[in-house]
Amino acid sequence: MTGWLAFWEVMLIAAFVIYTAMAVVVGIRAFGDIKALVRFLTEEHG
Amino acid sequence: MSQFTWLDWVIVLVYVVGAGAAGLMGRRYVKTIEDFIVAGRGLNPYLAIATLAGTEMGLVTVVYMAEQGYKNGFSAFVIGLIAGLGMGILGLTGFLIKGFRASGAMTIAEYYEMRYSKGVRWVGGIVIATAGILNMGVFLKAGALFLTQVTGLPEVVSLGGMQIPILNLVMTVLLIVVLLYTVVGGMISVVFTDYIQFIVLSLGFILATVVIVAKLGLGTIAHAVVEYKGIEGLSPFVNPNYGWAYIIWQILLFTTASATWQTAAMRVSATRSPEVAQKVYRWTSLVWIGRAILPMFWGAAALAYFGTRMEGVTEGSLKAMPAMLGQVIPVGILGLLTAGMLAAFMSTHDSYLLAWSSVITQDIIAPLRKRELSTRARIAITRVLIVLIGIFLLIWGLWYQLPSTMWDYLALTGTMYLSGTLAMLTCGLYWKKANRTGAYTAIALGVIFPISQLFLLDKVNALLKASLGFELSPGLAGMSAYIVAMLGMIVGSLLGHAFGRKEGR
Numbered sequence: 001m002t003g004w005l006a007f008w009e010v011m012l013i014a015a016f017v018i019y020t021a022m023a024v025v026v027g028i029r030a031f032g033d034i035k036a037l038v039r040f041l042t043e044e045h046g
Numbered sequence: 047m048s049q050f051t052w053l054d055w056v057i058v059l060v061y062v063v064g065a066g067a068a069g070l071m072g073r074r075y076v077k078t079i080e081d082f083i084v085a086g087r088g089l090n091p092y093l094a095i096a097t098l099a100g101t102e103m104g105l106v107t108v109v110y111m112a113e114q115g116y117k118n119g120f121s122a123f124v125i126g127l128i129a130g131l132g133m134g135i136l137g138l139t140g141f142l143i144k145g146f147r148a149s150g151a152m153t154i155a156e157y158y159e160m161r162y163s164k165g166v167r168w169v170g171g172i173v174i175a176t177a178g179i180l181n182m183g184v185f186l187k188a189g190a191l192f193l194t195q196v197t198g199l200p201e202v203v204s205l206g207g208m209q210i211p212i213l214n215l216v217m218t219v220l221l222i223v224v225l226l227y228t229v230v231g232g233m234i235s236v237v238f239t240d241y242i243q244f245i246v247l248s249l250g251f252i253l254a255t256v257v258i259v260a261k262l263g264l265g266t267i268a269h270a271v272v273e274y275k276g277i278e279g280l281s282p283f284v285n286p287n288y289g290w291a292y293i294i295w296q297i298l299l300f301t302t303a304s305a306t307w308q309t310a311a312m313r314v315s316a317t318r319s320p321e322v323a324q325k326v327y328r329w330t331s332l333v334w335i336g337r338a339i340l341p342m343f344w345g346a347a348a349l350a351y352f353g354t355r356m357e358g359v360t361e362g363s364l365k366a367m368p369a370m371l372g373q374v375i376p377v378g379i380l381g382l383l384t385a386g387m388l389a390a391f392m393s394t395h396d397s398y399l400l401a402w403s404s405v406i407t408q409d410i411i412a413p414l415r416k417r418e419l420s421t422r423a424r425i426a427i428t429r430v431l432i433v434l435i436g437i438f439l440l441i442w443g444l445w446y447q448l449p450s451t452m453w454d455y456l457a458l459t460g461t462m463y464l465s466g467t468l469a470m471l472t473c474g475l476y477w478k479k480a481n482r483t484g485a486y487t488a489i490a491l492g493v494i495f496p497i498s499q500l501f502l503l504d505k506v507n508a509l510l511k512a513s514l515g516f517e518l519s520p521g522l523a524g525m526s527a528y529i530v531a532m533l534g535m536i537v538g539s540l541l542g543h544a545f546g547r548k549e550g551r
Contacts, residue, residue, distance in 0.1 A: 004280035005268055008120040011127065011335075012264075012343055016255055019336030022329070023248035026095050030241055033093030037237065 050197040050372060054381030061246060061385035065392060066223045068238045090318065093237065094326040097397075098313045099333045100240035103247060104394030105387045106188040108341040110452040112367035115345025116356070117451065118287055119271035119279025122345070125296055125453075126338030130331050132300035137327030140320070142305040145475035147320040154311050154467055155409035161474040162482040164413055166489075170466070171409030173489055177462035178308055178402040179435055184452060185398075186443035189391045190217050191361065195368035196384055218440060220391060225436050228396040229429045236396045237316075243389035250386020253379050254371065255340055258347045261374050267343070270350030287451075292521030298528040299457055302468040304334075307460065308401040344371070364452060403431035454520040458496040465492030465527035469535035477539075484539030492531035499523035 114122035136143055151157040155174055159167035193199070193216060202209050227235045258267075271279040282288040304310060304327070317323040348356070348366035351374065356362035375383055407428045412419050419427075448455050469488040473480035498506045499520060507517040 001272070001277055001280060004277075005120070005272070008123050008280065009264065009268065011123055012120075012339055015126065015336040015339040016252075018332045019248075019340065020252050022333050022336075023244075023252065026092050026099070026329075026333075027245050027248065029092035030096040030244070033090040033096075034238070034241055036090055037093060 049375070049377055050380055050384070051377050053377055054197075054384060057378070057381030058385045058388060062220070062223060062388060062392075065239050065242050065389065066227055068235075068242055070227050070235065071238060091322050091325045091329070093241065094313055094317050094322070095330050095333070096244040097237050097240035098310065098326060098330050099337070100244040100247070100389075100393040101236075101309050101313070101397040102394070103244075103333075103337050103390050104185065105192055105391035106185045106394065106452070106456075107337065108344075108387060108390060109188040109192055109364055109367070110456060111338050111341035112345035112348065113363045113451055114453055115342030116348050116363050116366045117345075118282075118285055119275040119346055119349065120268070120342075121275075121278065121280055121282040121285045121288065122342045123339050124282040124288065124293065126335050126342060128293070128296045129300045129304075129338050130335035132297065132331075133304040133327055133334050134331035136301065136305050137324055137329070137331055140324045142471055142475065143314050143323050143327060144320045146305070146311065146471065147314050147317065147323045152312070152315050153405050153408050154306055154308060154471070155405060157474070158470065158485065159413075161480070162470070162485045166470075166482050166485045167409055168413050169486065170463075170470070170489055171405055171413075173466065173493060174308060174463045175402050175405045175410065177459050177464075178398070178405070179438065180442075180462075181456055181459035182395075182398050182402070182435075182439060183442035183446060183459075184448065184455060185391075185395065186217050186221070186439050187446075188364070188452065189220070190214060190443075191364050192368045192387060193217075193384070195365050196372040196380070196387075198372055214440075217443075220388065221395065221436055221440070224392050224395045225399070225433060228399050229432050236393075236400055239396060240393045243393035246382075246389040247386040247393075250383040250389075251336070251340055254344065254375060254383050257375050257379060258344060262347050262350055267347050267350040270353075271346050274349055274354055289521060291519070291525045295457070295461075295521050295524035295528070298468065299461060299464060299524065302464040302528075303460055306464060306467045306471055308405060309397045312397075312401055312404070341367070347374075399432045399435055400428075402435055403428045406431050450520060455500070457524060458500050458520060461524050461527050462493050462496045465496075465531040466490075467492075468528060469532040472532075473535050473539065479539050479543055480535065481539045481542045483542030484535040484537070487534035487538030488531045491534040492527050495523045495527040495530070 111122075111126075114125060135141065146154075146157060149157050149160055151160060153171075153174075155167045155171035158170045199212055202211050204210070227239065278285040282293060283290065305314070313326065314323045317326060344367045348370040351370045352366055356366040356369070359365060371383065372380070407424055411427060412424065466485075466489040469492070470480075470485050473484065495518075499518060511517055
């Protein structure tokens with residue numbers, strides 16, 4: 001039982017840390033992608 | 047008693063108006079059906095990750111994952127782990143997604159026509175749209191439950207002798223906002239709003255988790271799981287709600303859904319190339335684990351906060367997590383969290399509405415016409431369908447009673463089409479002998495088990511118990527659907543060849 005508990009606690013902490021880091025990175029870089037998409041759609045269709 | 051105040055409502059209102067306005071901006075860029083359905087195939091990786099995560103992290107996701115955490119403790123985390131690993135493997139190997147993106151299809155059923163036949167596309171399209179819309183049928187209910195509990199509002203208020211269902215009204219207004227911008231701007235509007243929604247809901251996710259740990263304590267929550275659930279709260283193999291069959295079903299379900307669930311497939315189609323699609327999957331797999339495990343942890347926290355007494359309340363296991371949030375999270379952060387959850391609600395609804403309406407237009411209505419439908423007509427039909435599906439959701443959400451947990455319902459409705467799709471896409475991409483006889487067999491067999499579990503459970507189980515001495519559990523029904531669909535695909539294709547028919551391509 002102790003092994004399972006320790007395993008899930010590590011999983012939980014890892015999930016939280018990775019999610020937070022990903023949210024920051026994706027949040028910043030996706031903003032640049034939005035500008036690129038607008039440019040792409042404007043240039044494609046005039 | 048909920049701590050929701052006027053400040054929280056202001057935060058929520060500012061968000062809803064802002065997201066709606068951003069969505070409406072998308073209209074100016076829509077010129078073709080490709081723009082409307084797959085944003086002109088112009089998505090770069092990070093925006094694709096944000097929009098995929100925004101779509102698949104719905105309010106309904108948070109509610110059903112938390113229900114799993116409340117009912118099964120930490121052993122529910124196995125579902126999150128499977129979800130992340132499933133998507134990660136697709137991202138690393140390119141299995142299914144690379145071939146699908148390279149085919150150039152915009153919907154899964156369109157691929158069926160490219161690989162098998164027009165008839166397979168039509169039949170497949172009907173199954174995909176039916177399963178998808180049924181799947182979406184409980185989203186409004188989940189949203190209404192969350193808002194009732196977190197804000198502390200009554201479900202019904204009396205006004206001049208009339209009983210007004212406040213939360214149904216709120217959900218209807220939200221649905222109208224979503225319908226409005228999805229109808230005018232299609233996928234481009236969805237992408238714009240998904241980005242904002244990803245930011246707001248991620249902020250809500252992170253802050254809520256921090257506050258829960260600070261107020262209740264990780265040790266206290268873990269202790270409560272052990273106290274109330276024992277080893278079943280920790281080991282998914284021992285837990286009677288899970289077990290081996292359930293775990294195998296979840297592996298098949300998440301691997302297939304990550305690649306071929308129509309909303310995910312549309313993101314694959316919207317990327318610039320197969321390589322970008324693969325990159326999106328590699329990175330999104332990391333978000334996927336948190337998407338499941340964090341709300342499950344909130345559910346376990348609700349178990350620590352309320353104990354098992356919510357199990358005696360109607361739909362108590364669904365209500366426990368939002369009720370706990372309403373009482374634990376402080377003013378201001380509660381508003382932000384609710385805005386985040388509404389973001390999740392909106393980002394899922396817009397994409398799903400677009401996905402299923404596109405399938406009906408492209409794969410069911412258009413193939414019936416002898417003459418090619420114009421872009422203008424396709425967009426007009428899709429817009430009408432979006433509104434019709436919205437109306438169906440309101441009716442179904444109020445009427446339908448869940449047979450077991452919300453996740454089991456969602457997973458079974460999803461399996462209705464995913465089981466056939468896994469067989470048809472895998473064999474279509476990697477096996478030359480796959481043909482339309484196999485495809486029809488896979489579609490038919492894949493539908494039988496989930497339907498029997500969802501709508502004929504009592505009759506099927508009585509028959510099974512009398513004749514074979516066992517009952518069909520969700521895990522067994524789900525797992526069997528994938529196995530028989532794959533067998534049907536292989537045997538059907540071999541028979542098709544044996545009878546010498548020139549089929550498929």
